[in-house]
Amino acid sequence: MMDMTEIMAAALGFLITCAIFSYILGDNPLLRLALHVLAGAAAGYTALVVFNTTIKAQIYEPYMHGSTEERLLLGVPIILGVLLLAKLVPPLSSRLIWAGNPTLAFLSGVGAAVAVGGAVTGTILPQVWASVNVLDPQAVMETARSSPWSLVEMVGNAVIILLGTLTTLIAFHFGARSGQTPQRPGWINTLAQIGQGFIAITLGVLFAGVLLAALPAMIERCQSALEFIYMLLGLVIR
Amino acid sequence: MTRWITPISTAIATGVGIIVLVGYFVPAAWILDLRALFLRWAVILAGLTLLVGIFNLLAVHGRKVYSLNKESWSSLALIIALVGTAGVIAWQQTHSAAALWILNWILIPAESSLMAVLAVILIYAAARLLYRRKTVFSVIFLVTVVIVLSGSVPFWGTFIPFVHDRLLGWIISVPAMAGARGLLLGMALGIIATGIRLLTGNQHPYDG
Amino acid sequence: MMDNPQDQQDDTPQKKEAVPGLEDVLPLNAAMFEADEILPVPFSVDISEPQHKHIGLLERMLAQENEGTPPPAQPPKAEYHPDSFQRFLRLAIGLILILTITANILYSNRSPSAALAVPSEIVQTRTILRGLSSESMVLVAFDYEPGFSAEMEPLAAAVFQDILTTQAVPVILSTSPLGTLQAARLMQKIQPPTARQPIYLGYLPGGAAGLMSLTNSLRNTFPLDVDGESPWLPDSANPKLQAINSIADFAAVIVLSADAENARNWLEQVQPALNKTPFIFALSAQAAPLIRPYLSGNQLQGMIGGVIGAHAYQEPKQPNAMLQMTWDGFAAGVWVAVAFIVCGSGISLVLLSDPARKKRRKQRQKRRLP
Numbered sequence: 001m002m003d004m005t006e007i008m009a010a011a012l013g014f015l016i017t018c019a020i021f022s023y024i025l026g027d028n029p030l031l032r033l034a035l036h037v038l039a040g041a042a043a044g045y046t047a048l049v050v051f052n053t054t055i056k057a058q059i060y061e062p063y064m065h066g067s068t069e070e071r072l073l074l075g076v077p078i079i080l081g082v083l084l085l086a087k088l089v090p091p092l093s094s095r096l097i098w099a100g101n102p103t104l105a106f107l108s109g110v111g112a113a114v115a116v117g118g119a120v121t122g123t124i125l126p127q128v129w130a131s132v133n134v135l136d137p138q139a140v141m142e143t144a145r146s147s148p149w150s151l152v153e154m155v156g157n158a159v160i161i162l163l164g165t166l167t168t169l170i171a172f173h174f175g176a177r178s179g180q181t182p183q184r185p186g187w188i189n190t191l192a193q194i195g196q197g198f199i200a201i202t203l204g205v206l207f208a209g210v211l212l213a214a215l216p217a218m219i220e221r222c223q224s225a226l227e228f229i230y231m232l233l234g235l236v237i238r
Numbered sequence: 239m240t241r242w243i244t245p246i247s248t249a250i251a252t253g254v255g256i257i258v259l260v261g262y263f264v265p266a267a268w269i270l271d272l273r274a275l276f277l278r279w280a281v282i283l284a285g286l287t288l289l290v291g292i293f294n295l296l297a298v299h300g301r302k303v304y305s306l307n308k309e310s311w312s313s314l315a316l317i318i319a320l321v322g323t324a325g326v327i328a329w330q331q332t333h334s335a336a337a338l339w340i341l342n343w344i345l346i347p348a349e350s351s352l353m354a355v356l357a358v359i360l361i362y363a364a365a366r367l368l369y370r371r372k373t374v375f376s377v378i379f380l381v382t383v384v385i386v387l388s389g390s391v392p393f394w395g396t397f398i399p400f401v402h403d404r405l406l407g408w409i410i411s412v413p414a415m416a417g418a419r420g421l422l423l424g425m426a427l428g429i430i431a432t433g434i435r436l437l438t439g440n441q442h443p444y445d446g
Numbered sequence: 447m448m449d450n451p452q453d454q455q456d457d458t459p460q461k462k463e464a465v466p467g468l469e470d471v472l473p474l475n476a477a478m479f480e481a482d483e484i485l486p487v488p489f490s491v492d493i494s495e496p497q498h499k500h501i502g503l504l505e506r507m508l509a510q511e512n513e514g515t516p517p518p519a520q521p522p523k524a525e526y527h528p529d530s531f532q533r534f535l536r537l538a539i540g541l542i543l544i545l546t547i548t549a550n551i552l553y554s555n556r557s558p559s560a561a562l563a564v565p566s567e568i569v570q571t572r573t574i575l576r577g578l579s580s581e582s583m584v585l586v587a588f589d590y591e592p593g594f595s596a597e598m599e600p601l602a603a604a605v606f607q608d609i610l611t612t613q614a615v616p617v618i619l620s621t622s623p624l625g626t627l628q629a630a631r632l633m634q635k636i637q638p639p640t641a642r643q644p645i646y647l648g649y650l651p652g653g654a655a656g657l658m659s660l661t662n663s664l665r666n667t668f669p670l671d672v673d674g675e676s677p678w679l680p681d682s683a684n685p686k687l688q689a690i691n692s693i694a695d696f697a698a699v700i701v702l703s704a705d706a707e708n709a710r711n712w713l714e715q716v717q718p719a720l721n722k723t724p725f726i727f728a729l730s731a732q733a734a735p736l737i738r739p740y741l742s743g744n745q746l747q748g749m750i751g752g753v754i755g756a757h758a759y760q761e762p763k764q765p766n767a768m769l770q771m772t773w774d775g776f777a778a779g780v781w782v783a784v785a786f787i788v789c790g791s792g793i794s795l796v797l798l799s800d801p802a803r804k805k806r807r808k809q810r811q812k813r814r815l816p
Contacts, residue, residue, distance in 0.1 A: 009339065009342070010343070012343050012344065012347075013342075013343045013344075013346075013347035014347075016344065016347045016348050016351065017347050020348060020351035020352055020355060021351060021354070021355060021540070023355050024355060024358055024536050024537055025533060025537065026533065029312070032309075032312045033311075033315055034348055035348070036316040037315050037319045037344065038344065038345065038348035038349065040315065040318065040319025040320035040322075040323065041319045041320070041322075041323045041340055041345060042345060043292050043320050043323075044320040044321065044323025044324035044325075044327065045323050045623065045627075046288065046292065046623040046624075047289060047320075048323075048324055048327040048328055048332060049327075049623040049648075049649050050285045050288050050289050050292075050623065050649070050651065051289065052648070052674070053285060053648050053649045053651065053670075054281075054282055054285030054651065055285075055286075055289075056670070057648075057668075057670040058278075058281070058282045058285070059282065061669060061670060062669065073275065080279075081282070081283060084286060085290065087290070088290050088293055088294055088297070098243045099243075101244075101247045101444050101445060102243070102444075103283060103287075104443075104444035105246075105444040106250050106251070106254055106279070106280070106283065107280060107283055107287065107655075108255075108436060108443055108444045109253070109254040109255030109258070109436070110254055110258055110276055110277065110280040110655050111280075111654070111655055112251070112255050112433040112436040112437050113254070113255040113256070113257075113258035113259035113433070113437065114277075114654045114655045114658050114715065115429050115654060116429065116430050116434065117258070117259050117261075117262035117263075118654060118658075118711070118714030118715050119427075119430050119433075119714065121262055121714070122710075122714025122715065122717060122745075123422055123423070123426040123713075123714060124423065124426050124427070124430075126740075126743050126745055127419055127422060127739060127743055128423070129743070130419075130739070130743030130744070131419065157408075160412050160416060161412060161415065161416040161419070162416075163416070164412075164415075164416025164417055164420060165419045168416065168417050168420020169420045169424055171420075172424045195420065197375065198413055199417050199420075199421070200375040200376075200378040200379045200382070201382045201413045201414050201417055202413075202414045202417030202418050202735065203379055203417075204378065204379045204383045204386065204414075205409065205414040205735045206735050206736065207360070207364070207379070207383050208382070208386035208390075208731075209386075209731040209733070209734060209735055209751075210356070210731075211357060211383075211387065211780075211783055212387070212597075212731035212752050212754065212780070213597050213704070213730045213731045213732040213752060214353045214357035215357050216596040216600075216753055216776060217350040217351070217353030217354045217356075217593065217594075217596045217597065218353075218358075218544070218547060218779060219547050219551070219596065219772045219779065220595075220596035220772070221347070221350055221351055221354050221596075222547045222548050222551060222775070223551055223771070223772075224347065226548065226551060226552070258658075270662070273662065274659070274662040274663050274666070277652075277655055277658050277659035277662055278659055278663070278667070280652055280655040280656075281650070281651055281652040281655065281659050284651040284655065284656065285651040285652070288651060331673075332627065332672055333627060333630045333646065338627065338631055338634070341592060341627055341628070341631060342631070345592040346593075346595055349591060349592040349593030349594075350592070350595065350596055352593055353594070353596070357543065357779075357783075358536060358539050358540040358543060359536070360783075361539050361543070361783045361786050361787065362532075362535060362786075364783075364787045364790070365535075365539075365786045365787050365789070365791065366535075366790055366794065367791070367794075368790075368791045368794035368795060369790075369793075369794035369798065372794070372795075380791055383787060384784055387780050387783060387787075388780075388781075388784050390754050390780065391776065391777035391781070393777075393781060397562075402562075402563060407563070407565065410735065411738065411742070414735055415735075415738045415742060418735055418738060418739050421736070422710075422736065
């Protein structure tokens with residue numbers, strides 16, 4: 001026997017699915033309702049999770065059980081957090097909206113530093129190194145010994161990777177002297193066109209990837225709808 | 239009247255940012271300790287900012303409900319869903335059966351349906367691309383899409399021989415990888431330029 | 447390099463954009479706006495022709511603002527509202543896709559499908575995960591949103607089956623608030639009663655800064671687990687966690703992510719601190735292409751991408767039940783997409799080769815331009 005609450009839950013899921021699928025026909029009130037419910041439920045859950053992981057675990061517990069030094073150090077994020085409230089509370093936000101700026105400045109400074117440090121040590125240096133070493137001498141020697149055709153393929157691929165990386169970067173190059181329209185010299189323009197070809201291939205692969213990521217969702221929804229219909233018919237799938 | 243706050247904010251952003259950045263390259267103990275402290279504060283503040291954002295969402299939709307306009311009823315639905323979910327999770331636990339129920343029957347159906355609709359919209363957009371824009375790059379883009387899709391799955395139980403085992407792998411690991419590396423390097427350079435502008439006080443996204 | 451006669455005549459903005467597909471994002475000059483009249487400049491500066499046109503355009507916009515009457519409304523039909531044919535096309539694609547997939551779910555015989563070519567990064571991932579022992583602690587990040595659960599769950603199940611078989615202990619965290627709840631959902635589905643219980647550290651706010659904090663000080667970043675208990679105490683549920691002081695002490699770090707930006711944050715903030723700890727990504731198909739350069743740069747030891755990667759990862763003799771249920775429908779859906787894209791492109795080429803239609807289309811485009 002089917003549990004009634006299970007049928008109600010499946011019905012809710014089915015209704016939400018139908019409401020969102022109605023977007024294929026255009027924007028409508030049912031779609032907006034489903035999206036608002038989604039946003040509300042996600043925000044409600046997030047609020048509780050953040051409360052537990054931030055206020056309870058990172059502020060309340062250390063404050064109650066930590067040393068005096070720990071308590072003093074916690075004062076800084078607490079003060080900055082309280083200042084942030086000035087942006088939220090309506091009577092304060094009209095006059096004291098600027099009070100939250102130091103908090104945002106702190107977060108911006110840390111965020112920018114982490115982004116710059118990460119980009120240099122985690123992307124630029126290793127990726128430039130990988131581009132420079134696109135032909136590993138040891139691998140070349142081994143391949144040359146095994147088959148000359150493999151060597152040609154290996155060198156060809158390495159050249160394409162190097163060319164693709166450089167021309168893609170060049171495709172984003174725009175320079176202008178004072179008083180001039182931004183324009184590129186002819187040879188850079190030619191390389192940039194080649195780069196645009198590589199970008200088109202990369203975007204094609206990314207587009208196919210998004211489609212391959214979205215299709216399982218369609219399958220999952222169809223399966224779920226079928227299960228609900230079977231439930232209604234009183235049948236048991238498989 | 240509030241002009242004095244900008245230099246203070248800039249000094250905070252620059253000072254804190256430089257210490258965190260130097261920590262990547264100079265492994266001095268005091269810098270690493272200070273960086274760890276700043277990062278811990280940043281994690282706490284990021285959480286608090288998220289909470290403030292959620293309260294702001296609640297306030298904005300509360301005002302919409304109060305104003306009784308066309309969008310009031312959907313705002314009311316959002317508030318009920320938000321308060322209801324928060325109430326249930328506060329009463330139970332973040333990993334309770336109730337939380338899993340909300341995930342299984344509200345969040346996953348809604349977000350998966352959006353992804354499913356995205357699949358339809360993407361197919362539609364790709365099918366019409368050449369009509370909207372007939373260029374060499376559109377053709378390269380579409381040919382790549384078709385090769386990647388048709389090489390990835392079997393047709394009637396059999397993979398297309400050359401496309402699946404040679405061409406697909408080559409496209410993904412040679413030209414597409416080269417383009418992706420160029421894009422990543424370009425993005426990283428852009429991040430560095432923007433980050434340095436902020437750290438040197440030339441940009442103040444926190445003013446407002 | 448470019449292209450056909452139609453495009454050579456067609457001086458629309460797409461000819462001048464920096465990136466194909468991003469119209470008007472980086473316009474190269476102002477000539478595209480076709481300013482009719484250039485207003486005189488009242489002081490002597492060296493101003494180029496395109497700058498004149500910018501000024502003219504700005505002046506006209508300001509003049510319109512001052513007149514107080516709104517500019518005549520553009521006919522929105524063609525730009526913003528799909529006409530009935532476009533709506534019909536979307537509906538047709540949606541219905542055919544749904545019907546094909548549903549038919550495959552109902553009538554699929556679920557027989558073993560053709561073997562996929564297995565890339566070297568997947569073989570490496572298998573070797574690392576199957577080399578774990580019952581003493582191993584593995585850090586697993588569930589960094590995907592509920593919308594991706596249909597794609598990511600079979601992938602996560604494939605990875606977790608190996609972890610649970612070796613009796614290694616998964617330590618779970620997430621940079622998404624809903625991440626660890628999704629992990630609990632997966633465990634409910636696949637965890638055998640004899641397997642070791644995972645440790646849920648919980649949610650990590652702060653994006654890249656949060657990950658850097660995790661790298662710097664794992665214990666301070668997670669003082670409590672999701673149940674509000676300290677997981678680092680000797681009398682906690684899993685005393686083995688005592689041996690873990692930094693992220694490099696784990697036997698492996700596995701990130702399940704649907705977002706290339708999030709995966710890049712892990713690579714930039716966490717990977718440099720891992721020393722010899724294997725770093726493995728199980729990614730959505732949409733994120734994998736952008737992360738591949740890191741794999742070829744040896745910053746990753748293993749990678750699985752999307753449903754296809756999960757299918758290649760599983761052993762043909764022990765197929766993953768979650769994957770088997772969806773594989774035939776998935777393949778059918780992909781072929782429907784290919785058919786629509788090929789047919790749509792073919793029809794577009796035929797329609798565009800008709801001179802009368804080409805002329806009408808050009809006139810329409812001219813009317814749409816400001």
